[in-house]
Amino acid sequence: MQLPIRVKLVDVGPRDGLQNEKGHVPAEVKIGLVHRLQEAGLTEIEVTSFVSPKWVPQMADAAEVMAGIHRKPGVRYSVLTPNLKGFEAALPSRPDEIVVFGAASEAFSRKNINCSIAESIERFAPVVEGARAKGIAVRGAISTAVGCPYEGDVAPDRVELVARLMKEIGVQHVGVADTIGVGTPRKVQAAMEAALRHYGLDEVSGHFHDTYGQALGNTLACLEMGVWQFDTSSAGLGGCPYAKGATGNVATEDVVYMLHGMGIDTGIDLDKLIDAGKFISDFLQRPPNSRASTAILNKRAG
Ligand code: HMG
Ligand code: MG
Secondary structure (H helix, E strand, C coil): CCCEEECEECHHHHHHHHCCCCCCCCHHHHHHHHHHHHCCCCCCCEEEEECCCCCHHHHEEEEEEHHHHCCCCCCCCEEECCCCHHHHHHHHHCCEEEEEECCCCCHHHHHHHHHHHHHHHHHHHHHHHHHHCCCEEEEEEEECEEEECCEEEECCCHHHHHHHHHHHHHEEEEEEEEEECCCCCHHHHHHHHHCCCCCHHHEEEEECCCCCCCCHHHHHHHHHHCCEEEEEEHHHHCCCCCCCCCEEECEHHHHHHHHHHHHHHHHHHHHHHHHHHHHHHHHHCCCCCHHHHHHHHHHHHH
16 A cells, blocks of 8 residues: 555536536636635636537536636646647637546447547647647546446556547546546546556556446545546536536545545645535535535534
8 A cells, every 4th residue: 555645636627517517607606616616726727618619508608607617726637628629719718737538438439539549549639739839737637437328337447548548649647537437446447547557656646437336445545556646526526528427527525535534635625615515505405416515514514
């Protein structure tokens, strides 16, 4: 066991968390969530996506949200850019990092971004080149790294292939994503090992949806490999519009509670984080999807 002493969490709540919401969430609410997350000590926030508004209407206000954020020094703001059109639209918003998102399964690639894996890499290449020329960091997400809603189990070889292709076009960091939350610790470790064949320990992260309640266990399994970067979602919000039935990412609150309990530093103030999750949950008129948040809010009420 080589547990890290410090972990970096990227809160993807404003993007992954809200992209699947059916009701309109005004830009000012999204901005309010980002502000509360940075106040709670998050230093990386995935804010929005520059994708087709026909495909993901909730992200149509990407530029407005980015423009409304009072940037806090030391915080990095990332956005999703699936193609050159998205990248060019994102540039005036001055993202610190862009995310290209591919998949380890062909069927999911087609459903999510309307092209094959090979075509997606061709589309990403000029985006990556453009970003790196401008000094913008580039992350790649590898969706369906353990299971696909259309193809079922996904072999680690598929993850290895996408990691290799992403490495070849200059993607600097890859996130191993269990899009539908079907992974269990050994499977997720195998997918992570596949990515680690092309990326170093400092260049990988875990992105685990919690559909089957495995995401905290999967996070711990990756911590035991020395992985120290994870995407999590405030109040456990989220899901992908092209992965029906998949629920949100593991709640940031639950991961922070676990890490702090293990003596691992995150730089995050759990109480303020609970407030951030409560803020967005109140807007959405449902309780936060986080056990730690529920427990702490009950304690406060008592
Ligand atoms: P397409 O239809 O193949 O694109 O979509 P196209 O190039 O043929 O263009 C068709 C139309 O879309 C045109 O407009 C383009 O201008 C427009 P029209 O002439 O019909 O009016 N268009 C765009 N508009 C705005 N921004 C753009 C853009 N590109 C084209 N960037 C595309 C391809 C990728 C755009 C589309 O499939 C799409 O937007 N997909 C959305 C995918 C998405 O956002 N999924 C959710 C995020 S990924 C995720 O959640 C997984 C992750 O969390 C990890 C995990 O958990 O697995 C990251
Ligand atoms: Mg996701």
